[in-house]
Amino acid sequence: MEELKEIVIDLGLPAFVGKQLAGWIYGHRVNSFDQMTNLSKTARERLAANYEIGCRAPVDAQYSKDGTIKYLYQTAKGDYIETVYIPTPDRATLCVSCQVGCKMHCAFCMTGRQGWAASLSAADILNQIYSLPEREKLTNIVFMGQGEPFDNLDNVLRATTALTAEWGYAWSPKRITISSVGLAKGLVRFLDESQCNLAISLHHPIPSERLKLMPAEQAFGITDVVNVLRQYDFCRKDPVRKDAPKQRRLSFEYIVFDGVNDSKEHAQAIVELLRGLDCRMNLIRFHDIPDTPLRGVNDERMIEFRDYLTNHGVFATIRSSRGQDIFAACGLLTTKKLEEEKNQK
Ligand SMILES: C[S@@+](CC[C@H](N)C(=O)[O-])C[C@H]1O[C@@H](n2cnc3c(N)ncnc32)[C@H](O)[C@@H]1O
Numbered sequence: 001m002e003e004l005k006e007i008v009i010d011l012g013l014p015a016f017v018g019k020q021l022a023g024w025i026y027g028h029r030v031n032s033f034d035q036m037t038n039l040s041k042t043a044r045e046r047l048a049a050n051y052e053i054g055c056r057a058p059v060d061a062q063y064s065k066d067g068t069i070k071y072l073y074q075t076a077k078g079d080y081i082e083t084v085y086i087p088t089p090d091r092a093t094l095c096v097s098c099q100v101g102c103k104m105h106c107a108f109c110m111t112g113r114q115g116w117a118a119s120l121s122a123a124d125i126l127n128q129i130y131s132l133p134e135r136e137k138l139t140n141i142v143f144m145g146q147g148e149p150f151d152n153l154d155n156v157l158r159a160t161t162a163l164t165a166e167w168g169y170a171w172s173p174k175r176i177t178i179s180s181v182g183l184a185k186g187l188v189r190f191l192d193e194s195q196c197n198l199a200i201s202l203h204h205p206i207p208s209e210r211l212k213l214m215p216a217e218q219a220f221g222i223t224d225v226v227n228v229l230r231q232y233d234f235c236r237k238d239p240v241r242k243d244a245p246k247q248r249r250l251s252f253e254y255i256v257f258d259g260v261n262d263s264k265e266h267a268q269a270i271v272e273l274l275r276g277l278d279c280r281m282n283l284i285r286f287h288d289i290p291d292t293p294l295r296g297v298n299d300e301r302m303i304e305f306r307d308y309l310t311n312h313g314v315f316a317t318i319r320s321s322r323g324q325d326i327f328a329a330c331g332l333l334t335t336k337k338l339e340e341e342k343n344q345k
């Protein structure tokens, strides 16, 4: 809102036009200044001469047999990113991207293989929602597409501010989840400045083993991540005021790999690591990617692992894999080919 007001003042317009702009953009889903009928002709002309709304419809869509839709968007700078719409009977979740590729190079992720090309602006993050054909059906947003949110936190926070502010989409932050490997500066800043839910990609409870899967462990280890998390309140109900609002939710994500992190000892190490933290665990099936010895486990093993954790104080659920047939499931998003083609031109 402050930025919108600054923009209109710089154009010689009254500050209240900034508020009107927010109403049109976030409330009415307009795609041109001409549609802002309560703005003066001068205001509309000056805005159109200097700015654009920034909405870009998806350039392609792929439809999974399970109802998942993968959209391809082009950013303002011409890069490509993917966004996944995941409907279930009781909710409609959008998995958004925050970068073109990713710098973190996790051994199991196609986006990591792509390498990093660019970070998205707040407008490009918001456009994935703004220009989504199913926008009105959305109930949840997860930052689990391409990229590492804490490596582009300025823009992720600008986008979540617009999503949650009264002058913006006015969504509850409890409907938005940011997923991260856990980078030092980003983690603290996110916890201090945002009320959105947090999901930490754990994948191995033992630092030296996690490092083999996730190079980010080197810079800021999982023990340090958990130590920072212990200093904040998550989902604790107020013992006196039972109707007090719930805090944001903390969860951990864990791909269960055959012979790598799926033993009883690993489950025990998780219980030890997370002891006393108010959190839950999301177990994820590994979505196969080429050229890796990593393998997923069968359902029986997955259930055994889940039950061990839940019975020992870490409530765990198994996340269903969606959109695998169109390469839309967790970790499969890549626009590498498109980026390469673009660079060859
Ligand atoms: C693609 S990441 C994006 C968010 C953030 N960069 C992170 O790592 O948390 C979202 C989730 O997908 C998981 N993931 C990555 N590759 C996967 C794969 N091949 N199979 C299953 N899950 C995967 C990640 O570990 C993470 O929990």
Ligand code: SF4
Pocket: 102, 103, 104, 105, 106, 109, 110, 111, 112, 113, 145, 146, 147, 148, 181, 201, 331
């Ligand atoms: S799992 Fe997340 S952090 Fe790791 S490479 Fe993929 S997108 Fe990046």
